[in-house]
Amino acid sequence: MLDRLRIRYQFRHALIFGGLLLALLLCIWGAPAPDSFRFAILGDRTGEAQAGVYEQVWKEVAAETPAFVLSVGDTIQGMNDSSAETEWREIDRMLKPFRRYPLYLVPGNHDIWSPQSERLFQQHAAHNVHYSFDYGQAHFTVLDNSRSDELAAQELAFLEADLKAHAGQPLKMIVSHRPSWLVNVALGNPRFALHQLARRYGVQYVIAGHLHQMLDLSLEGVTYVSMASSGGHLRLSRAYEDGWFFGHALVEVHGKSIEFSIRELGSPYGEGRITKLTDWGMAGLVKRDQPESAPAK
Numbered sequence: 001m002l003d004r005l006r007i008r009y010q011f012r013h014a015l016i017f018g019g020l021l022l023a024l025l026l027c028i029w030g031a032p033a034p035d036s037f038r039f040a041i042l043g044d045r046t047g048e049a050q051a052g053v054y055e056q057v058w059k060e061v062a063a064e065t066p067a068f069v070l071s072v073g074d075t076i077q078g079m080n081d082s083s084a085e086t087e088w089r090e091i092d093r094m095l096k097p098f099r100r101y102p103l104y105l106v107p108g109n110h111d112i113w114s115p116q117s118e119r120l121f122q123q124h125a126a127h128n129v130h131y132s133f134d135y136g137q138a139h140f141t142v143l144d145n146s147r148s149d150e151l152a153a154q155e156l157a158f159l160e161a162d163l164k165a166h167a168g169q170p171l172k173m174i175v176s177h178r179p180s181w182l183v184n185v186a187l188g189n190p191r192f193a194l195h196q197l198a199r200r201y202g203v204q205y206v207i208a209g210h211l212h213q214m215l216d217l218s219l220e221g222v223t224y225v226s227m228a229s230s231g232g233h234l235r236l237s238r239a240y241e242d243g244w245f246f247g248h249a250l251v252e253v254h255g256k257s258i259e260f261s262i263r264e265l266g267s268p269y270g271e272g273r274i275t276k277l278t279d280w281g282m283a284g285l286v287k288r289d290q291p292e293s294a295p296a297k
Helices: 003-027 053-063 081-098 115-125 155-166 182-186 192-198
Strands: 038-044 069-071 103-105 129-136 138-142 170-174 205-208 215-219 223-227 247-256 257-264 274-276
Touching: 003 170, 038 053, 053 081, 053 247, 103 115, 103 205, 138 155, 182 215, 182 223, 192 223
Parallel strands: 038 069, 069 103, 138 170, 170 205, 205 223
Antiparallel strands: 038 247, 129 138, 215 223, 247 257, 257 274
16 A cells, blocks of 8 residues: 555656656747747838838737747848947847847848948847748748849858758748849749749748838749838838838748738828738739728727
8 A cells, every 4th residue: 555655656746847847848948839820021121211110010010929020121221330330229229128029130231231230230130141940830041132132152052951951841931131033033934043942942932122012923833022111111102002001911820821911000100901912913902993901900
């Protein structure tokens, strides 16, 4: 009888100890990412930043409780080595209330223009100029084309090595600031290196900023997205239906499926309209004779 009680006592304490150990390991390593999650994609903040817009974008994003936030670049106005450090400190101050959301920055042409600005980007972004990361079943490759409209050979080499090393991930996205792919995709030309690599390794989405315009293009099963502005000035017609508006994308991942929700800012910077990615094309809204989705509540 005593032996049985002793065994039960030891078993109970082993379970308690095991639970505590598991909790400790999860605190150290972080809980495994779920198969279903959401994240936000921000467009450019700068390129003649409009006062108050970026701050409201973050407030609306925070209300959606994303697992993380991905920004397509142009976080500071930049272009001046003497003021760049001050600008990055202002960004750090601005984002302090949102530090609970991991932020992945892409280098834009307003972020990197010189050796000193490159060092500052790496310091404040806490990443190299190109890098990759996983969340759950999704893999993200971030490329640097901040100083050229084209992707340099070293960026393509990094991309190929990275995609090869993560070939087993079922969901893949490539992100850069400039849409180096725009002309080829618009002309339906698949014979360029980025697209060939995307096709070879099963990349579903290629995301960029720089234009400040919401566009959605497709080539051989790969979706190419140009993000709307998250603070940089609106250009040309400045009309919503042409893709000129302030907002962000909320991306829902469920297993192997991905769904984009394109969200315009609410008042006073927009009307809070919500659309699907497929509502957009290479020249703005595809169906302009129909009302957009209802405003967010």
